[in-house]
Every structure is written in structure tokens, then in C-alpha cells.
Amino acid sequence: MASVLIDIQKLEKKYTLGGGFLQNRPRIVRAVDVIDLQIFEGETLGLVGESGCGKSTLAKLLMRLEEPDGGSVIFKDQDIFSLSPGDLKAYRSRVQMIFQDPYSSLNPRQSAISIIEEPLTIHSISDRKQNREASIRLMTKVGLSSEQAGRYPHEFSGGQRQRIGIARALALQPSLIIADEPVSALDASIQAQILNLLKDLKKDYGLTYLFISHDLNVIRHVSDRIAVMYLGHIVELAGKNDLYREPLHPYTRMLLAAMPSCDLPGKNRDITVRGEAGESDDAGCNFKDRCVYKTDLCKTTKPLLKFYREGGWCACHHAGTI
């Protein structure tokens, strides 16, 4: 078994909404609600969930762009939230991010080459000339040509911009790349190109990915293991083929039933997709209002993530019996 690269322990992040002068009582949103999760070296862990489930907050916590309200993230025997400024800088060179929107994540006033070069300069990797050469190599590696080096982001198409973002993330030779919806802003014919590129790079550089997406088709294609998030919790964690073949959590089943698929035009939906994600619940299961299997137990007790099968975990009182 591969070693653990990142160990997320009881991680928690709450946001307070409203509560200003003359306003109603503040509302607390538990974006990340006590999550335990390990990312193994060399794997692609897919993180899937709908908007507002906390998957981007989790990514921000891992990048230490947000401070947690509890818990820790262990990387190389150290909690990333108690690193010294120097160690934090070193940590950030090990963990890089690829963003969803290739339009807003690149500085429009910087040329492609200087965007890719910037991390090398900031971390003073080597001298100017060598950094420039390394950046050109990266450009060709991600499928851009060196003649395009001096061009600005607006001169590139969406897919090419995403390639620039990927080259920037690779510049410091990180061990973990967090890709937050990296293909959802791209057209269908470009998506496949970028997904193939990410796969090739993983093999060539021995990368580990945390791949965040709402698209179950994409997630299955890229991931080794998949974690399903719902309102701040991980509700199911499984090897990808297990998850699609035999989903344990009712929410996973609903997601799979709702997945548009062109393999079976006009397929019958035997699982009803109903309701909307509300707010997290203090006492019971967060999913109970949308769940057809709910019992009194679900109203009073929060289900915890429990082991069900080799590599398969699920947070549902009735998993395995429904």
C-alpha cells in the first residue's frame, strides 16, 4: 500500500452569515464539518458533490488559504496549520492548485511565459536564464509552442489558457496538485484534451491529484478512489468501480440516477431524484429530508463514516441493508 501523503484529521471550518446590527440571529454554515480523509501518494482522489457542499472550502484549507476552526492536516509529519512562515512557503511549493476558470485565474497583463516563470522566481529556484529555459520546457510539455511564450492570456483559447495554468502549477515540481473543477468551464471537445494531458503528466511526474468535480462522468474517468461530499460531510468513500457498481449511500445513488448519460438514451430512472440540499442539521443526518429510507434514528443521530468493505466507507445508518 502506498504511503499517506496528506492526512486530514477532524478538519472543521464554519462560516457565520448575517447577524449584523438589526438583523436576524447569525446563521452558522458548516462548510467542512469534521472530515477525516487520507490522500495516498500517487493516487487520484476524486471529490464529488454539488455546489455548496464544501468541496472548494476543503481545497482552500489544504492550500492553507483558509484557517480551520478545528482539526489538522498532516503533511510529512507536520501540521500545516502550525508551520513557520518559511516552512509554509516550502509547503506551498509542494502543493499546487489548478483552477476552474482559465479566464480569471491568469493575470491579463502578464505574458504566458512570465506567468509560468513567476513561481520559479518567487521560490528563487535558479537564475533567470535557467528559469526561462525551464518555463519554455514546461510550455512544450503541456502542448503549447515556444513561439507563444510572449503572448498574453487573451490571445489564447480557453483550453490553451487552462494549459498555461497547468504549466504554472507544475513549475515547482509539486507532489500534490489540487484541481478544482479544471475542465468544467471548457467545451466538450477541449475537455478530453485536458483530461488526457492531466493523465499523462501524472504518469511522467509521479503526481498525486485531488480532483474536484461535480461531473460524475469526469470523476469516474480520472479517479482511483472517490469521496462523495454532502453538506460538509464525506458521506461515502470508495474505489471508483465499487462506487458506480454498488453505491452504498442513498445520496450517491441519487447522484448516479441524475447523471445525464448518452450511453442509454431515454433510460428509465428507477430512483427518484427529489428535493434540494438544505442546511446541515445539528442532530440528525443531513440528507434525511431527501431520503426515502429515513427512519427515526436518522432524525436523532448523526451517522458516522463507517467501514463497509475493502476501501469502502459510508456514513448512513442503513447502508448495506437498503
Added chain:
Amino acid sequence: MQPLLSIENLKTVFSTARGEIRAVDGVSVSLASGQTLGVVGESGCGKTMLALSIMRLLPPNGRVAEGSVLFDGIDLLSLPEADMREKRGSDIAMIFQEPMTSLNPVLRVGDQIAEAIRLHQNVPAKEALARSAELLDEVGIPQPQRRVRDYPHQMSGGMRQRVMIAMAMSCHPRLLLADEPTTALDVTIQAQILSLISSLKEKNNMAVILITHDLGVVAEAAQKVAVMYAGKIVETSDVEKLFSNPLHPYTRGLIESRPSGCSATDGNERLKTIPGTVPSLYELPSGCRFSERCNLAENICRQAQPELVEIDKGHFAACFVAERTVRGIHGIRFN
């Protein structure tokens, strides 16, 4: 059976600082009541401009240069503006991608629906408001009597899209244009909205044009499909045929490059890709617009533009190679 909507050789042009471009270039398509036509294509292929041309709501620099849009036998393009206004919202309704920007943020949703009703029907305000609540109920919004008093920001994205649909349904349209109605929504909400649209279609025997970039959505919700590429329809047929036997290399590429969540993987598969990117409308290739990205392209493809021809019964494609391989003949016409 006479189709409800019949578009003939529609050409929509835009004048821009860099010259004139054809966003919709000779599109012909027809649609019967009770049918859903899925129009699928990548950004910039002209699918939205096709819908706006039908509604006559093009931006100021755009105009329809040629062609006709027959709705129930009447050419919408030659109607006086006043008559067209009468049709919009009553006979033909449209819903958009982003339900937040399509609703007025400072008006209660019930009042907004009532406004649409009173614009086309002579009913007292009170009755229109009561009708709004019925409509909200019809589109599956719980507690409609209370929800009519909500402002858009008090509702979720899915609820707002339901309000848009309620507004579109308020005058019993015979044609609904839905432009990426579920793109901004989560997958479980998307499934609910798609099934709502198709049940309303069944109930009211309405025709629907569903514009989307997602082949999965088309497969789920449409009976007929038109695939657009750089302003032209490159393939059209009923949905089963299109997915089981795609004729155009672009359609095939789109279907094959889509990661599938339905089959087991060992993690090493690569996706098939369509090389390159969509050509700019300013620099279109002289022959087939897909020729530069097509691995089957021959000399003829770079010289002449293929026309949309019926290759199999009810299955049209604009591709020289497909035409020859299926029919065994050269059906090339030079322009």
C-alpha cells in the same frame, strides 16, 4: 403532419469592427407539436443566436439576412413588431441559462408572473396573482401561496428556474425555447428540471427547442437532435439514431471524447480527442468547416462545402465522406 415550426435557410449575420460574420449560416430545421428538438454544439456555434433569431431578439448589431421562420404557417420574420410582441410570451416563450439575471430582483416572483399573464390576457390583478400561485404549484414549488410573495434572492437556483418556467408557461405557449436551462444547476436539480419540462411538454402538447452543450442532456430529454458546428447544422436525426450511428465525424468525436460514467475503467484509458479548436468565424476554412480537425478529410473536403443531405431515412449529415461511405456515391454540389 404539418410541422409547427419550420425554419428555412436561416442566415443571421453580425456586423463587427472586424467585418461581417455569419453566426447562423443556412440553418433549416422543422419541429412538430409535442416534440423536443435538442440543439447541441460548443460555445460560439450559433445555437443561442438561432433561438434569438426565432424570437427576433437579436442584439443590435445582428440581423437575419436571409431565410424564413414559419410558425404555424406564418413567417415570424416578416411580422410587424407589434404582432411579434403579441406572439412572444404567449405563443412562443423562452427560458434562459441564468435564472437570477432573468428575474427582476426587486419584484416579488408572484407579481412578475402576474405581469406576464396580464400582458397577454385581460384579467384582473387579483386573479392573475391567484393564477401565479397555481402555476408555481404546477412547476413543483412547495407552499405556492407563500412562495408567490418571495423575492428571487430568497429562492435557490433550482427554484428560480422553476419560476422562470412557470412564467413561460403562464400563457400556454405552443413553442418553448430553452437556452441551456440546466447548465447553472446541480446535477440532481438538473434531472428534476428536465423531467418537469418534458412533463409540461406532454401535458400541453408543446414543442420544445432545448439548446445545450451537453450531449447527455440531449440523450435524456430530446426526441430529435441537431448538431451545430460553426454556424451550420452538420447532422440531424432522431435521438436514438444519432447516438447509435453517428454519421458526421464531429458528432462521432463529441460522443467518443466524452468520459463515460457507465463503464468500468482500470484508470489507464485515454479519451479520444478532437484535435485543434473550433475555427474563428472570421477565418473560416474554405471547404468543410470541420475539415481542419477531421481525420477523414480528403481533398474535396478542403475545397467544397458539404450540404446537409438525407443519408439514411430521416438521418441528415453534411459530410462528403459519410455520404460516400453510406450511399456509395458522390453527392457533391459546388457552390
